[in-house]
Amino acid sequence: METVVGVEGNDEGQVEETGVEKGSSALSSPKQIADPVVYKLVRVEGDGRLVPATDDEVMEVEDFLEDDKSEMHEVADGGQTVRNICNGGSSPGKNQLESSGLLKSETEADTGKVNAQLEESFPLSAPSFNDNHINQSGSTGECPKPPDNMAESGSSASALCTGSSSNPDFSKLKGEICLDKLSIRELHEVFKATFGRETTVKDKLWLKRRIAMGLTNSCDVSTTTFTIKDNKLLKNAEEECNQNVDGSVTQDPAVVATDVSCKDSPTSHGSQVEDHQIGAGKKLRNRSIELDSGSDHLPTEQRGAKRIRRPTKRYIEELSEVESRDYSPRLMSSPKNAGLGQMSPRSCVRPVRNVLSDGRTVVTRLDSLGGSGVHVPYVSRVRRSRPRKNVMALMKFNPSSMGMAAKLVKKALVVHSSQTDDDIGDKVLKKRSSADQIQQPFFAEVEKDRQSSVMGRIEVGENLGLRQADSSGDNSDDNVVTVPTAKGGRRRKHHRAWTLVEVMKLVEGVSKCGPGRWSEIKRLAFASYSYRTSVDLKDKWRNLLKASFAQTPPDDGRKPTSMPIPEPILVRVRELAEMNAQVPPNLSSSKPTVGSRNLHETRSGEKWDCGEVK
DNA sequence: CTTAGGG
């Protein structure tokens, strides 16, 4: 059984109403928030019944809501916007700039949330660069990711391996992961290792499917067997749709639908899933409003806002940090902060004074996202740790300082809107363009064009394709806090475990671009992973190398902290390492000679054609 | 800014 958000007495048809094309009319109405339909979080039972969702499931959804905005623009890049452009081109309503702008923003918003959900349910993607090329060139305006292709070329890792690098060993290895045999707890562990976050789902089938999909980067996951080998799902005989391994749980209808459509017409499937997901996203959002108004203590004025969202814990903390910096001359003078200070001239945030019914005056900042204003109280942040001057008072008595305050809030906002709640400071500038995209729907299309031409269409597919299991990582964002560091010390990120998917991407990236070109790999394979700097990649690769060449630890007593890297991946790493004369120093005592040659080969040869492909 | 390597 899978958690879904359903509309009572509704069905696919109606859900599609919220889709892109048809949505334009409804979406262009600013009132669409007041959607009459009451959405309800439900769970589809095995037999198709709808049952109320459990608390756990609600919590899971809440997770999505928390981080909804994280990567929406990228999602939009990946699929949604392409579609928009496509549709716009063929539809007469294109020149309505205003409505289309609004529409886009809406769509992006939805897609963002959708994506979070989507990633949880359908790893709609194949991280293979090759796949992307194919898809990109093959379907120009279409949905960039026909799941069909994925299924076939699903395991890019092994494909690459056997194909381009003639790797005989890899296929021989029995790096099988048999999910069938695992207990729920084990499945949970695997899940955690794969997606980097915990799950509360207790359904084995669901877990297995999720893991399998994550590991294979394909939605074409067998429903009867869950043995993963070489990053591919080992399929058993014919998959009888209603046959199940466990014998206890009946097929999840939703999943069946997915499987079926996976095999059906690729394009239509894409849109279906998307539409469906959009529906779900919409519902989720409504749900979020419910949750918000119900559980938190935000000022009432916020309730009517279109997209209310309680600031993430992380966000709050970051804001605090930013603000605290403000009052620390020492920090202010640091070059980094100077960089932070420059904000986009297009930023739409500005402080606004609101007079409440009771006569109080409240200062909020107008957070203009995609034309919709959201007011967020300036000083409603909870401040942990150090006490702070009262900004309200500050602004009241010293209006001139408000500019600075606004600036700071903007700063925070940029962080906030561009990517949920991870990285601050250093990456803000990089990410700002994304924020701008969100804030400037008008420019979205231009931006899009720029991106697709400059970055190459790779980027598009990449985002859709490579990011999937990531939401999991993003969902755990809240835990990953950057510490302000009391005295002089820099901040430290919480350890963020590498998920299997990430490792796979890394390996793949290395296989494509070659080791050492970390920034390249970062751009290609980790575009959506805002954390994971190129340095991180490098470090991880170093570790992988070490791990891959270390003889399999003969069962040391202690249990592995994290799930061991699957053998196939390690082998892959070893391969790549060897072909690059990249061998851990202690083990490579005897091959100093090959170095330069191979390196040279690397650059000139086409072994790694990672370049932007047009 | 990006890499490489040590810590």
Added chain:
DNA sequence: CCCTAAG
């Protein structure tokens, strides 16, 4: 992960 040196 962090930090730093070096290109």
